[in-house]
Amino acid sequence: MGSAGEKLTDNAKDIDAAPDLGSVVPLSSDTPPGQTKDFKQTHQKARQLERQNWVGEIEKEYLGGGMDGIVFIFLFKVRPSRPGNHSWTWVIAGDLPSAYITCEDSKTPFGALDGYIGAMEQWVAAARAGKSVEHLIPVNVPPTAKNAEMLGGRLKFLDENILPLLRK
Secondary structure, eight states, rough: OOOOOOOOSSSSSSSTOEEEEEEEEOOOOOOOOOOOOHHHHHHHGGGGGGGGGEEEEEEEEEEEEETTEEEEEEEEEESSTTTTSSSSEEEESSEEEEEEEEEESSSSSHHHHHHHHHHHHHHHHHHHHHHOOOOOOOSSSSOOHHHHHHHHHHHHHHHIIIHHHOOO
């Protein structure tokens, strides 16, 4: 399915809301040795966050969890390119549409993935009903019933099989 989309709130109460760093593992800017090909590719996909116009550069990065071939949850501390932008951002990436979730919305990998699932379920429901997805989390595919069914199945798997592993 598609590529990363921006999900930032306009009325941020705590623009630099810090995540729970005890729930993640630090990564170097290079992919750690011994990782699978899928992890390396997904890590590079997640680092495309740096291409967003609101990101100056990635300062620190962490792994919050995941499963090869399905999904990984990354956390990035970035130097914003302009005042008022978030410094901490989760990136959900894998064999599904990538998305950014702010730490204002989620402090842990569990919260980030749970928020991702919820936002994507809204997209699926709108696409199934033939409604507009314009104001929902970006998914870089047409909002067709077929795409909604494919994404809906993946979300169900995440909810039933991956999310419980992150609950602490």
